Amino acid sequence: MELETINPYDGKIVSKIKITGENEARDIFKNSRKEQKLWSKNLESRISYMKDVLIPNLSKGKLELADLMSKEMGKSIKQSVAEIDKTIKMIEYFVSNAHDFLSDEIIPTEANKSYISFEPLGVIFLIMPWNYPLWQVSRAAIPAMLAGNSIVLKHASIVSGSSKKIEEIFDTPQFKTVIVKGSSALDLIKYSDGVSFTGSTNVGREIYIESGKNIKKVVLELGGSDPFIVLKSADLKVAAHNAAMGRLQNNGQSCIASKRFLVHDSIYNDFRKELEEAFMKIKTGNQMDPETYLGPVSSDSQSEILREQLNQLKSMGKITSYGKGHGNLIPPTIADLNTAYNEEVFGPIALLRKFRTREEALNISNEIEFGLGASIWGDPEEAESYIEGIESGMVFVNKIVASDPRLPFGGVKKSGVGRELSRYGMLEFTNKKTVWIQNQK
Secondary structure, eight states, rough: OEEEEETTTTEEEEEEEEEHHHHHHHHHHHHHHHHHHTTTTOOOHHHHHIIIIIHHHHTHHHHHHHHHHHHHHHHHHHHHHHHHHHHHHHHHHHHHOOOOOOHEOOOOOOSSEEEEEEOOOOOEEEESSSSSSTTHHHHHHHHHTTTTTEEEEOOOGGGHHHHHHHHHHHOSEEEOOOOOOHHHHHGGGGGGGGEEEEEHHHHHHHHHHHHTTTOEEEEOOOOOOOOEEOTSSHHHHHHHHHHHHHGGGGGGGTTTEEEEEEEEEEGGGHHHHHHHHHHHHBSSTTTTTTSSBOOOSSOOHHHHHHHHHHHHHHEEEEEEOOOOOTTTBBOOOOESSOOOOSOOOOSSSSEEEEOOSSHHHHHHHSSSSSSSEEEEEEEEEHHHHHTTTTTTEEESSSOOOOOOOOOOOSEEEETSOEEEEEEEEHTTTEEEEEEEOOOOO
């Protein structure tokens, strides 16, 4: 059987990929485990692979992979190229810091020697989404591989062609893909030693349950509905420009995209006008046009979800769209609300609400079940006073929320479990082994 991937802009077939059979998938895990035993023995060889094989392969295959990613899931071609460039920089960062991050941690005790060593768990199963086809995979895979683990990837079906291309670029038995449906992925968890999942909270819950049944370490990076808080002291032009970029990047399909805009009552109308002007300047259309910033959402089903959400929002407030939509192309849209909307909106729709006091802003920020990231715009000292009261894994002041390899990435509440990136992310899929050595008495 084959799986077809479809360009969400024109409906044309992009790729046809053979589905992995059950026995074949099991064998991939089995072989990956054998290969991992040798791979785990030498950090220098792992670093050399990253520097001498993976980074050159990514650089050489950049345009072909970017073209495929954009055609399969709809992001602008410029943003696909930028995603690959960001991935290369992330690999360079972990290569430079691998020795420090993985070195034994000496702990002073009564022993002659006591320390913590960091050893790989084995085979890590990545179940990844379509919205950042390379970055999401790599930010989980690279730290885990440098720590000595091997990787088996189950990517989202709509980017199966990209998944196979990524496997080709990695070009190592330590990184293999399986092309299976989501329900089949659950059955494969038992063959792994750990699971990293990025995606919806509902699917994450199923993976969490299945991983628990099999006693597997798990990292979950789930949904987000990040607040973008605009204080009275904010530079409105700067805040509105970043609001537009934060909401519309990746066609509005990012877990950390700014989604809920909480604006001080005294500047609400002025901010809204600036945001409206920024939305009207956005070029929408075919994602393969280098001038396009906002392309189609990823699929027919995704655009249908967004249209259903827009119908719900119409009953809750005023809806204004900027530009014409067609097919899977959803124009930039502002929803003026005066009440909570608890669902994550995974598309180019900004939810605006007013607040009058610090306490009200914090209450609105925390009133939903997500807690991934937040950004605050205004005087830095005033903004910093909000940080402790915000229930989220990340808070950025005068910058949209972003993933940075130097800092841990992840959320609280129903936005996830565990962390990616930084030293904390690298150590997630390691055995923190306690070692105590003392002389014979």
